[in-house]
Amino acid sequence: MIILLISALLGVALLALEIFKLRAFMMPLMLLSFMGILAGTVIQWGMSENILNQNMMMMDAFALKSIAILTILASFWLVLQHKNIQATGNGADLYALIAFSFCGALLMTNFTNMVMLFLAIEILSIPLYVLAASNRGNRISNEAGFKYFLLGSVASAILLFGIALIYGATASFDLYVIHDFIAANSTNYLVLTGMGMILTGFAFKISAAPFHFWAPDVYQGAPTPITGWMATVVKGAAILGMYRLFAGAFESGLGFFNGAIAIMVMLTLIIANGMATLQANVKRMLAFSGVSHAGFLLACILIPGFNSQPLMFYVLSYGIASLLSFYVIQSVGQQIGEELHAFDGLAQKSPFTAAIMSLALLSMAGIPPLAGFFGKYYVISGLMGHYTWLTIIMILTSVVAMYYYLKVIFAMYGKNNNGHDFADGNRWALILGGIALIALFALSTLI
Amino acid sequence: MLTEYAFWLLSFIAVFSGIATIISKNPVYSVLYLILTFFSIAGHYFLMNAQFLAAVHIIVYAGAIMVLFLYVIMMLNLNQLEVEKRSNILKMLAVASAGLLLVILSGAAHTADALHVNPNKVSPAGMVEDLGIALYRNYLLPFELASILFLAAMVGAVYLSKKNLNETQA
Numbered sequence: 102m103i104i105l106l107i108s109a110l111l112g113v114a115l116l117a118l119e120i121f122k123l124r125a126f127m128m129p130l131m132l133l134s135f136m137g138i139l140a141g142t143v144i145q146w147g148m149s150e151n152i153l154n155q156n157m158m159m160m161d162a163f164a165l166k167s168i169a170i171l172t173i174l175a176s177f178w179l180v181l182q183h184k185n186i187q188a189t190g191n192g193a194d195l196y197a198l199i200a201f202s203f204c205g206a207l208l209m210t211n212f213t214n215m216v217m218l219f220l221a222i223e224i225l226s227i228p229l230y231v232l233a234a235s236n237r238g239n240r241i242s243n244e245a246g247f248k249y250f251l252l253g254s255v256a257s258a259i260l261l262f263g264i265a266l267i268y269g270a271t272a273s274f275d276l277y278v279i280h281d282f283i284a285a286n287s288t289n290y291l292v293l294t295g296m297g298m299i300l301t302g303f304a305f306k307i308s309a310a311p312f313h314f315w316a317p318d319v320y321q322g323a324p325t326p327i328t329g330w331m332a333t334v335v336k337g338a339a340i341l342g343m344y345r346l347f348a349g350a351f352e353s354g355l356g357f358f359n360g361a362i363a364i365m366v367m368l369t370l371i372i373a374n375g376m377a378t379l380q381a382n383v384k385r386m387l388a389f390s391g392v393s394h395a396g397f398l399l400a401c402i403l404i405p406g407f408n409s410q411p412l413m414f415y416v417l418s419y420g421i422a423s424l425l426s427f428y429v430i431q432s433v434g435q436q437i438g439e440e441l442h443a444f445d446g447l448a449q450k451s452p453f454t455a456a457i458m459s460l461a462l463l464s465m466a467g468i469p470p471l472a473g474f475f476g477k478y479y480v481i482s483g484l485m486g487h488y489t490w491l492t493i494i495m496i497l498t499s500v501v502a503m504y505y506y507l508k509v510i511f512a513m514y515g516k517n518n519n520g521h522d523f524a525d526g527n528r529w530a531l532i533l534g535g536i537a538l539i540a541l542f543a544l545s546t547l548i
Numbered sequence: 549m550l551t552e553y554a555f556w557l558l559s560f561i562a563v564f565s566g567i568a569t570i571i572s573k574n575p576v577y578s579v580l581y582l583i584l585t586f587f588s589i590a591g592h593y594f595l596m597n598a599q600f601l602a603a604v605h606i607i608v609y610a611g612a613i614m615v616l617f618l619y620v621i622m623m624l625n626l627n628q629l630e631v632e633k634r635s636n637i638l639k640m641l642a643v644a645s646a647g648l649l650l651v652i653l654s655g656a657a658h659t660a661d662a663l664h665v666n667p668n669k670v671s672p673a674g675m676v677e678d679l680g681i682a683l684y685r686n687y688l689l690p691f692e693l694a695s696i697l698f699l700a701a702m703v704g705a706v707y708l709s710k711k712n713l714n715e716t717q718a
Contacts, residue, residue: 109692109693109696112696112699112700112703113699116703152689153688153689155686155687155688155689157687157689157690158689191707194703194706194707194710197703198700198703198704198707201696201699201700201703202700204696208693214690216687216690217689217690217693220690220693220694220697221693223697224693224696224697224700227697227700227701227704228700228703228704230704231703231704231705231707231708234708235707237708
């Protein structure tokens with residue numbers, strides 16, 4: 102309950118601070134609230150709370166773990182990006198919208214009712230449509246927001262249609278009732294059609310192929326701090342909610358969709374990694390890389406049994422690496438440019454930033470001592486024996502991914518200085534992220 | 549007896565203004581006829597004891613959405629009707645899809661069981677009181693969260709349309 106209250110009131114409190122001209126307190130208040138939520142998950146650990154006894158939300162172990170992970174990512178995002186957000190001069194609006202979307206992200210992890218699921222998805226997405234277009238003077242940002250809004254609302258409509266069909270079959274929004282109904286009638290076509298439509302809606306939200314077309318344009322067009330938020334916290338929340346729904350409530354009907362999900366994972370990995378190798382703009386390249394990671398995230402649903410550990414570890418490890426790399430792109434993009442040649446000789450200008458960027462990229466590529474390797478390892482070992490062909494595709498496409506990640510690292514270390522000046526920015530947060538990437542595997546048993 | 553007269557009167561108005569919406573040449577008249585249609589449909593809801601639905605229908609459709617329509621028509625100055633030239637293929641497709649819809653609707657009307665409702669027994673579902681109890685008791689959490697959703701949407705709309713925005717953005 103306390104977690105819910107803090108996250109719901111945070112946005113309102115931030116707006117109130119703007120009214121009283123206390124802008125300097127916004128970032129501390131947000132960080133404090135995130136810490137409060139984190140403390141709340143620790144306090145509630147081991148206790149399942151059915152909030153208000155309404156069978157709407159259940160704070161169970163899965164929900165608490167997911168909330169802790171999303172809060173860690175959100176705090177890290179805030180620590181990294183707060184100067185960039187404040188530099189826009191519209192800190193209050195942007196922070197408030199971020200806080201609202203964070204509230205939606207938390208709701209995505211603990212619903213036990215379809216009504217809550219739909220509300221959570223909308224609270225998560227509606228602020229994002231605005232945030233994607235928040236750089237109002239920029240035509241590309243406007244286009245990104247508009248595109249995201251149009252396609253996102255169609256996806257929400259499809260999802261809602263799916264929920265309506267399942268309601269039509271089971272006469273209930275309650276996930277426990279739906280779970281028992283599907284267990285008893287696993288070939289009810291109304292339920293299966295509804296599940297398929299919900300799958301489509303979610304696949305759009307996590308940008309899995311063939312519903313990924315919006316992602317590169319929106320990720321590239323949105324202001325980089327927002328892209329970082331969308332690629333990590335939002336995508337993580339969407340996949341965690343999807344996991345809760347499909348591996349939990351829909352588990353008996355999932356067999357029907359396993360083949361479709363496996364093909365979606367395959368398409369996502371092949372298309373996204375293939376397209377990423379062709380990009381000259383590093384931000385767009387990372388957008389495609391983000392789509393390819395959605396393939397790994399989606400694959401976690403195929404792991405038999407309700408074993409959420411691989412998914413959560415992947416969300417955390419990919420999230421930290423992604424936040425770091427988007428932060429570096431933000432500072433390089435602001436001072437030099439987003440094209441690949443902007444990174445030429447970055448190691449000479451700032452060995453520190455180049456090292457952190459390399460660490461983040463190598464982690465996303467899955468190089469052994471780093472967190473990203475363990476993330477991929479858990480997913481692949483979970484699928485081994487069940488979807489061996491899929492694991493082979495995962496490993497092959499990871500090799501392709503290595504190529505475009507190394508292209509950036511090569512530009513930073515191997516090319517000559519392009520003569521622009523470069524300042525590091527937020528050093529301590531970058532160091533923190535780098536340490537997290539190296540040390541995260543030690544925590545993998547905890548998650 | 550009185551309700552039966554009311555039913556026929558409202559049905560006549562609804563069908564008449566519905567047709568008039570389509571055939572009137574001036575878009576503003578069209579919108580006004582549509583508002584009349586909404587009012588007569590709201591009257592039907594009253595007859596079926598769905599008071600809340602009737603009120604919401606008038607407030608939301610006749611009040612908000614139609615005013616928006618009118619506003620857009622007047623803003624864009626669409627008073628003169630411009631008949632677009634449409635290709636024959638498009639017309640044929642439109643006829644075909646409308647015909648399909650007719651087939652589906654008549655098929656559904658044939659096979660579906662009519663809901664047997666006793667008109668003398670007042671159903672509680674449409675009353676404001678029962679709706680309020682459902683909303684504030686069983687669905688309190690979603691209700692409160694919907695307000696967060698609207699707040700977020702409002703903040704977003706204000707942000708996107710604010711004038712004195714600091715445009716030196718990253």
